[in-house]
Amino acid sequence: MKVNIKIYIVMSCMLAGSLFSACNKFLDTKPEDFVTPENYFNTEADLDRALNGVYNRLIDNWGRMYSRGLYSYLNISDEFFYKNVSVNNLRVLDFDAGQLDVGKLWEVAYQGIDRANLLLENVNKPKMDDTKRNAIKGQALFLRAYFYFVLVDNYGGVPLKMSSTNSPTTPNLPRSSVAEVYAAIVADMKIAEPLVKDISTYTNNERVTTTVVQAILARVYLTMAGEPLKDVSKYADALTYADKVINSGKHSLNPSYSNIFINHSKDINEPQECLWEIGMYGNQQGAAQIAGGVGVENGLECPDDNIGFSGGAVHPTARLFNLFEAVDQRRDWAIAPYKYVVTAGVVSKSFYTAAQVYDRTAGKWRREYETQVPKNRLYNSTNFPVIRYADVLLMKAEAENAVNGPVAAAYNAVNQVRRRGYGKAVNAADPAVDLPAGLGRTDFLQRLQDERARELCFEGMRKHDLIRWGLYVSKMQSLATEVNNNAPAAWKYAGSAAKNTTARNVLFPVPNTEITINRFITQNPGW
Template sequence: MIANIASSGNSQPAKGSGRFVNAGILLLIVLFVVILFGSCNKFLDTKPVDSITPETYYKTQTDLDRALAAVYDRLGDRRTYGCGLWGFLNFSDEFYVKSQPTGYMSNTLDASMLELNRCWEALYVGIERANMLLDHLDGAAVPDSNKNEVKGQALFLRAFYYFVLADNFGAVPLKLTSTKSPLEPNIPRTPLPEVYAQIVKDMKEAEGLVKEITYYGFGGRISKSAVQAMLARIYLTMAGEPLNDVAKYADAKEYANKVIISGKHALNPSFQNVFIRLSADEYDIKESIWELEFDGNNQGIVREGGYVGSWMGIYCPNIDTGFGYDHVHITAKVYNVYEPNDLRRDWTVAPFRFVPNGSGTRAPVTRTNWSATQIYERSVGKYRREYEKARPRDQDFTPINFPMLRYSDVLLMFAEAENEATGPSAEGLEYVNKVRRRGFGKPVDVADPAVDLPALGQQDFREAIRAERFRELSYEGIRKHDLVRWGIYVTTMQQQVTEYQTNMPANLSDAAIKQASRVTSRSVLFPIPNTEIAVNPYVTQNPGW
């Protein structure tokens, strides 16, 4: 299947993407040529000039922009970062799904699961589109500087798609050129170190080609900061499970430091405001280094809405207020990880829900606080639809952008990488304390003994950083990834089973226990989809599946 993905495959229109001319229209044009010239020879000698092929496309700046938009497009697929990779394919100790005892929303994974198959497919379609753009970029009649910028974007996105695949599926077929024929041979799984080596190679080349974030002025485009921050994340991943290449901690520190010393980024003084601005479609390029763009309510011609805030958001039965499903609930572990007076808790974990006063999706609602003991009943609060500006609101689709990389993550990555490479330092401690001060509503650059961590040894600082990542980055699609690279995903989820059995209300615990208990040693990697194995005899299944 990898060798045969069609470059034009698209389940929904891509932003700004070109469309292939309908074959029926082309046939009519050819018939007109036959009648007009009345010559078989003329007909045989005439080449259609109105069809779009790789050889006739990729010629103008508009062509390149549209092709690049098509590469970006797969990021927002519902099975990738439209929902799956921060939601129903990302089960961890952050959340449980309340009302789905079976199916993909209950952590019931297998190699035949449609949503998992489509996640794999969407990622490889993104790679194929990037390969097509890279293969034909040199033929464009545009300045070299423009070509280089587009090339950097495409290289980053190809590398990122491979990173997501490797992170979730392990070794995968590595394909670096576009498909020229459906008869091309199938590709076996490439050893994981080779996949990561290519990811790093692409990212490093992209770093020298893309522009600074201040040039773009918004976080939806890949900037130099985004490349450097993502390289820090990739190197941290390589240093942890399963590669355990501890030399990469030094590289992770280097690339996190590049972002820090660039002077282009800073923490937003308000943790809450980071997410208000995401909901309101307001860019904050100092804090939000890369965000996945969604737009509108999916009720017009252009349909680029997402599920941020509806699938994972505050429970609300009213469309006009901002509909939120009662699927995703927080865990007591998230709630309890916050210290007293940490303002992040009541923003990350919604302290209220909207209670209907009548029936129907436009019945009035009342904002009602949860009691102190109602913990597992609460919703995720980071993505609040009440700040949406698009009208009318839709029950499912929102314009809320999803945070892919934030500056606070970079500061915490620096501290972690340095601590693992050489031990704790005053600099790494200060970066963690900046994040903490902001969480408590304090000035980030002013030392505050009431909230600052003291100097700690390596093991204690390791645990402090991990706890801080949990507080700061919950529900941003990174928690499971962290637990896996730390080598504690399975044990953490087994502990959650005990927690649910012991402390969770009986009317909620059944679904949560089943979801967490399905995480076993095989769950560190997804199964290779059956659709791939069925067409590619060189691809073997992951252990346990």
Template sequence: MKTTLFYIGIVLALLVSSCSKILDTTPQDFVSPVNYYNTESDLQSALAGVYDRLGDNRVYGQGMSCYMVFSDEFFMKNQTSGINANIVDASTLEVNRHWESIYTGIERANMLLDNMDKAVKVSEEKRNEIKGQALFLRAYYYFLLTDEFGAVPLKLESTKTPEEPPLPATPVKDIYERIVADMKLAEGMVKSVADYGYNTRITKTTVQGVLARVYLTMAGFPLNDVAKYADAKAYAEKVMQSGLHGLNPDFKQIYINHVQEIFDTRENLWEVEFKGQNKGEIQEGGMIGSYNGITCGIIDIGYGYDYVHATAKLYNAYANGDQRKDWTVAPFRYVTTGTTAVKTNWAADQIYDRSNGKWRREYELNLPRDQSYNATNWPLLRYADVLLMYAEADNYVNSGPSAEAYKAINAVRRRGYGKDVLVPDVQADAPANLSQPDFLDLIRNERLRELAFEGLRKHDLVRWGIYPTVMQAQVREYQANMPAALKDAAIAQAQRVTDRAVLFPIPNSELAVNPNIKQNTGW
């Protein structure tokens, strides 16, 4: 890692922006810290490079929307080889590139943090705004790495020479302490989303919402520090009391907005912004809705690769009247004949044939469409998630759900049923007087229904300490109920989720240059 990051730092080919709202300057190549980081434009360009790694194909552009987050909500149709089949080892290209991409983001953040005080003509307020975002992004990248790989090298300064000794892995607890410290520092530096009007920059409520997620993770596996439930509740409550966020009354509109590059800052606290179609312009398209979207063989309509299919567990989790079902799990596909495609509904018993329906390419405005790439944004934090995190933390802190926890989860449920979120509804509202374990079970299922296909389910199952157990139950479900044409590949994918799969293997690209790090157990 050290040699790679050194040359990344010197060349600084970090300025290819994925975010039109983050970078308004012309990218430059082959600059060094000696003559850089002097102006606000320099700092903003460097910051854009830190953000840029979020949109990498092996991060949120593709990997973390499907093949890196296998769970009980989806399987990859008839995929029998490579990472699409959940076949992973230390040499897997996508895992190596994922690690390298995130550490590139960390190195870029370190370079900016190490050098930004050179910009003496930039106001302290502006430098703090940029510094807060860089601190948060570095912490967020470490949150991803630790969640996925466990103990990893904690590097907090940029590489100055390739002769620097490689770092050993830092204990998970220590990494989380640094994540929390940096995020709390960032909270006091970054601006409000009201100052921007878009949600691809880090803002105060974004920091607070992600801190709630970090604390919930610390409360669960592997640290099991249950005192952190109170912190998770407090930070979720900060977002709720800010007055800046609320639920979009129309569930499907959340995802239409993502496809059409409409910034709904009330529902969506933070998004990865994609732009263009990777056709030579200095923009970064993603594959949301193509790699993980509705089956379609015609580019003009919106090509879908037919990979990510819903499970019966997800489909059946929705009760009658829950409008999220037919938007989340597409009730149709496009049947292609020659150069034409006809929208065709699935039969009632064709559950496992159905695709992820959240990001529908028919709504794209950037025409003509590309087969793979588009400008659909990816949600990193939604207000519904904040409400559900609050309810989960409250349930633990109070040894059962308070009225406020019920209020939070019922708002999410009412919106799902197309109801007014403020008005009690017999059909939508959660059963009253649930015990602490029963309310937790409700939360687990509500997060499945609300956040399906948004890359969080595996994370949730891991922090609840039930990932292998749940996936082995999926094996039995597939064996019993999945159509013969689909079951063999899906069974094999789920069977590979054993205790060792809670963490990815440390990549060979790191092991080859770092004698001070050990491979994860079982790999």
């Protein structure tokens, strides 16, 4: 984005420093220019650089976190499929515990955790303003918890490593239970909540702030209420934290659904709707190496580099397309109604026909709106939104329904999102758009589940939602049948991932690399 957050490799250097302590016996003098925890963390600037290093692991230049993987090939569900991929690939769930990207996601998350641990162990060293120190501490605590949330969501129970690595002989740890990992996540986030700053303190939404902590806590509690823990008491906690965000008055829906994503492509920060975005910078050309790929793999097809190249790899399923009414403005923004083609050297838009549902691609982030030039084929500075206010409203509606039933507050929350989707004023009742009155708990939840699919498609939430609702395997298997029965012959392979889905796919396997080096760890069922 337009804010240049410089990422340093200081944390890596400090970790490496401990590996070379044996060299001292070969040296007569002590090196004074080598970065170690002992001679670092002495100033506020040191802490800021170290904190940037923790944030950096949310990007991961190899694409396993939010530069690409967590909203695309690591989140296969019933909302999309990959063009021209049918066998022997993670993208169709045909892989094993040696799969590189699954292993790297684990590795990058633990790198973030280790960097956070090292920062937290040294946060009290500098003489500095305590309010600023607390804000750094709060962000580090939250980020450590968030990395664990990514891990437990994808792998189940994982080793809880709450101190930094200071020796290659540090003992390996066994897996903690899912409940223990969530307890650690909640503990860190609740400590972080009063320490981090208000979002109005910043000029962008790339930092963890009070309402970010509260919104993600609502997501964590809602997850704990579902599979696999099924702790339904956590619905009340989810409601409490969603209400904290709503009642803060800091956030609101952008009146235009499409403008949310146009702003991302234009490098415009908009903290009213988007509480927290992963900040990307540059396009991987020159010194800045913290770019992402939002809108590249998951963008509308375009062969022209000047407009913004995308192979259009991610295609919506007919199931997702058919969830929308034709007058729902989100449909033809989230699902591209056209692609770019070259005819006699001229680039132009080619619009899909009504029959070409499977031909369409994801369309939320359109590279034609990017302002940074020259454009890179694989990288850009488009931020990714981890949590939007619309998601908070939908979580509020879901938790309210679970605790109190489909009361007026639950209806109001979901109807605001629906009205914006149809281009209506969000706070004015509209019988043509609003959910029908008199729904029971089960019917309201079904409507809410469909609304989340419409509003949040291609944002990395669908797989997570289906798993916590206990619907992932059944939804994927029924999708395989739908595609086989209804898709055009050329698109039958669109059901390949669905056909390969079994109960084991609720979790990723623990990577073989971890199994090999850690004799205390066990593999997930089915892998």
